Amino acid sequence: MPIFAHVCNLHNMQAKPTIKDIAKALNIHHATVSRALRGDSRISEETRKKVMDYATSIGYVVDQNALNFRNKTINNIAVIVPNISHNIFSSFISLITDLANKEGLTVSVFQSKEQFDIEAKVIKTIVRQRVGGVIASISNETRNGKHFEELREFGIPLVFFDRVCEDLNTSKVLVDNFEGTMQAVGYLIEKGYRRIAHVTGQQAINVFRERHQGYLKGIELAGLTYKESIVIEKDFEIADGEKAMLALLNKDEKPDAIFSDSFVLSAGVIKQCRQSGIQLPDELAMMTITNDPYSSLLVPSQTVLEQPLEELATSAFELLMKAMNEASNQPGIEIRHHAFRLIERESVK
Amino acid sequence: MPIFAHVCNLHNMQAKPTIKDIAKALNIHHATVSRALRGDSRISEETRKKVMDYATSIGYVVDQNALNFRNKTINNIAVIVPNISHNIFSSFISLITDLANKEGLTVSVFQSKEQFDIEAKVIKTIVRQRVGGVIASISNETRNGKHFEELREFGIPLVFFDRVCEDLNTSKVLVDNFEGTMQAVGYLIEKGYRRIAHVTGQQAINVFRERHQGYLKGIELAGLTYKESIVIEKDFEIADGEKAMLALLNKDEKPDAIFSDSFVLSAGVIKQCRQSGIQLPDELAMMTITNDPYSSLLVPSQTVLEQPLEELATSAFELLMKAMNEASNQPGIEIRHHAFRLIERESVK
DNA sequence: CTGTTAGCGCTTTCAA
DNA sequence: TTGAAAGCGCTAACAG
Secondary structure (H helix, E strand, O other), rough: OOOOOOOOEEOOOOOOHHHHHHHHHHOOHHHHHHHHOOOOOOOHHHHHHHHHHHHOOOOOEEEHHHHHHHHOOOOOOEEEEOOOHHHHHOOOOOHHHHHHHHOOOOEEEOOOOOHHHHHHHHHHHHHHHHHOEEEEEOOOOOOOOOOHHHHHOOOOOOOEEEEOOOOOOOEEEEHHHHHHHHHHHHHHHHOOOOOOEEEEEOOHHHHHHHHHHHHHHHHHOOOOOEEEEEOOOOOOOOOHHHHHHHHHOOOOOOEEEEEEHHHHHHHHHHHHHHHHOOOOOOOHHHHHEEEOOOOOOOOOOOOOEEEEEEEEHHHHHHHHHHOOOOOOOOOOOOEEEEEEEOHHHOOOO | OOOOOOOOOOOOOOOOOOHHHHHHHHOOOOHHHHHHOOOOOOOOOOHHHHHHHHHHHOOOOOHHHHHHHHHHHHHHHEEEEEOOHHHHHHHHHHHHHHHHHHHHOOEEEEOOOOOOOHHHHHHHHHHHHHEEEEOOOOOOOOOOOOHHHHHOOOOEEEEEEEEHHHHHHOOEEOOHHOOOHHHHHHHHHHHOOOOOEEEEEEEOHHHHHHHHHHHHHHHHHHHOOOOEEEEOOOOOOOOHHHHHHHHHHHOOOOOEEEEEEOOHHHHHHHHHHHHOOOOOOOOOOEEEEOOOOOOOOOOOEEEEEEOOOOHHHHHHHHHHHHHHHOOOOOOOOOEEEEEEEEOOOOOOO
């Protein structure tokens, strides 16, 4: 239960000047003030200047809430991610914020903490807020998109990125997980590795399933037999990477390369290798999805498949703007795919 | 110039049910509906149930915008940070988001990108939005808090954290930079280091100035003479850390320990050391402010002064709530200090 | 060029 | 226990 009031009470604050205050002071009608302020061409230059000057002098600032309310317009969007503090999501939010602000939109952030219940609650909040649009990446626990339907009912456009609800007919921004992983596995094989293991996530989530399928395809294409994978079910922590590596080391046949679906997991793998005395990259090669700012600082520096975050954010924002500027009866669904970029470093020899 | 419309046009979307729709369908007055929905005790149980059931059946959701507008209340807060994607800030935002959502408040995020002009623009946007309150950490370029004054004029409470405007009489949440750094330098001296250099930021910003003063005090207390510092003026990048280290190596007397004000800078220092063949930690000890999730993964793992982020976020949020629930004529300013926590790892022997 | 009027969705007096 | 009326700040249609 909230320990503070739900909302900020502004009743006893000094009154902020409104167009009516300006109108009264200048002996004109507040509609005229409104028009002058918005630069309506029919207003005389004289009146316009008078209004502008007075408005500035008393520190008038338009009330965006009243404006939105009156016009049935909304100037903010919501971003829902599993975890705001994870670099990939905070970088994404940073990019979206810049794009949105440039368009006069503000950005509200929400996180599901990888929990379905929180995600559902967040959506309810967003509907109440009547935001203009939503960009979302789903939680690990999410199995279908029913809870997102309410957005559509309220005409709130929705764009998914990266982790998506496949059962929902909305715009989506995706990375070519299957292709990328398959090629990455091919790259490792080309470099001479033969026992490649895959550390991945929930197979119910599109990104991890596609990557695993890409991994299997890559192995199959090369006619190899070794395939081992460790699936981390919950949120990725460093400890999960350690455990995954330990599990792989305890198998009869040990891997000579790891393909990891996350920087955090790779960090754990490295940690475990240090503890187990495995020499990197000599005894074990590593390849990771996502180019974290610190991928190049690990020892050995990590060869990665970089997600083109800027492209993802730009696409997601463009698709959302498209949806927001369209009538709700013209869906205008679009699905965009972006390719990974291979960055070669020391973790693969 | 924006390439999209500034706002989302909802005119041609299906109408969302309002209390009037419910009233009409049930042949009662919309005021009654309003009361029933909010559980007003004067409404008969029969009417209440009828209204509730019908509201649910047609998917009625209160319009928070209209509510805020009508009640002159606001249920969202803004957070301004230099850069959303920097771990310390995204972690902070993550914590604030959780606290705020628990109170029924949403969080809008803004970033200054370390630029004064953007910071000033962001504040104007926030005033227009009439948010309920603001939590901010200032940009490297900010020299005074004049541009924040408008918030006060509009009765919008403001709480600073970490990097603050010292000329502004607002609530602030601070870390004991002077004390912490002084003690950290003492710790290094105790470990036998005698030539400790400081890699820091803009001395106009409270945190960096206080840390540098703490550094100097620590040196002075031990009666040492070596003091070298490199000041990074702009946003911290890995390259800045590299350059700083290079500069220190080119001095006549080389340091035997580095005290770095940022994880990113430390990352650069390590990189440069590798390039210059400096053995860490044997030839050079390192100590860093901020316990990044990856501090322990660097080689050598980094001994750090951890900022108690959770405490900072909790304090900042509490102070903001306090300010939001008070009349604007009762300032209720409070300044809270939090201590660093020393985490010993391998970078100091 | 400017004033009048009405109303967005909701709550809150004041009556009944 | 419910209805009627007013109004938050702003804009837009209509009139002049």
